[in-house]
Amino acid sequence: MATTMISDGVLIKHYTEGNQGAFETLLKRHKNRIFSSIYALVGDRYIAEDIFQETFIKIIHSIRTGKYNHEDKFLPWAMRISRNMCIDSIRQRKRLPIVVDSEGNDILNNLGIFEKSQEEMHIENDEISMLRKWIWELPEEQREVLVLRNYADLSFKEIAVVTNTNINTCIGRMHYALINLRKMTQKNSVRVK
Numbered sequence: 001m002a003t004t005m006i007s008d009g010v011l012i013k014h015y016t017e018g019n020q021g022a023f024e025t026l027l028k029r030h031k032n033r034i035f036s037s038i039y040a041l042v043g044d045r046y047i048a049e050d051i052f053q054e055t056f057i058k059i060i061h062s063i064r065t066g067k068y069n070h071e072d073k074f075l076p077w078a079m080r081i082s083r084n085m086c087i088d089s090i091r092q093r094k095r096l097p098i099v100v101d102s103e104g105n106d107i108l109n110n111l112g113i114f115e116k117s118q119e120e121m122h123i124e125n126d127e128i129s130m131l132r133k134w135i136w137e138l139p140e141e142q143r144e145v146l147v148l149r150n151y152a153d154l155s156f157k158e159i160a161v162v163t164n165t166n167i168n169t170c171i172g173r174m175h176y177a178l179i180n181l182r183k184m185t186q187k188n189s190v191r192v193k
Contacts, residue, residue: 008074012063023063027056030075034082037152041086041144043136051089055082076161079154083144083162134184142177145170 006025014022034055039048058081062068068077135143141163148154148162149170159170 012068012074016063016066023060026074030078033075033152033154034078037079037148037154038082038086040147040151041083042089047089051082051085054085058085073161076154076158079148079152079158079162080164083148087140130188131181131185134181137184138177138180142173142180145173146177149174 008026008029011022011026015026031052035048035052038051038055039045042048042051055078059068059078135146138146144163145159148159149156154162156167156170156174160167163170
């Protein structure tokens with residue numbers, strides 16, 4: 001319980017002094033958010049797992065070689081590393097993203113909680129597929145902010161650090177992403193819950 005009170009910067013300092021448990025605490029603290037955002041951006045669980053591992057290999061290397069100098073801004077720094085790796089992967093593979101929660105469940109499949117008829121489920125699955133397609137059709141900057149905000153649960157300040165922009169740019173990108181999604185749903189008469 002005391003480890004939740006220790007800042008990321010202190011954990012990194014302990015790790016550089018040889019305390020392996022400090023890095024394990026850091027990893028446990030942030031792994032769900034980092035993995036969820038990677039998975040949401042690349043849309044493939046196996047690719048996401050590879051990128052996640054590569055991200056932490058790069059993080060460990062940076063810390064061990066003394067290149068980490070971000071004080072208590074570990075999460076935005078780690079998210080920036082994973083984002084850059086995702087961008088490289090996305091450029092290599094053009095696939096539809098699967099938006100997941102922190103437990104790896106496809107969020108778009110869990111939109112409804114009540115029992116549905118087969119016809120309702122078929123219609124909803126079609127709508128979810130369309131929404132997923134539209135998210136992928138958004139400009140890359142808008143899609144990235146939408147995913148990081150809604151599925152990685154980052155603040156606009158954290159997104160600004162990850163994307164190397166400012167808060168107003170991130171808010172603007174989110175605003176335009178929502179406008180574009182709304183236009184697509186209205187144009188196609190799809191209701192999104």
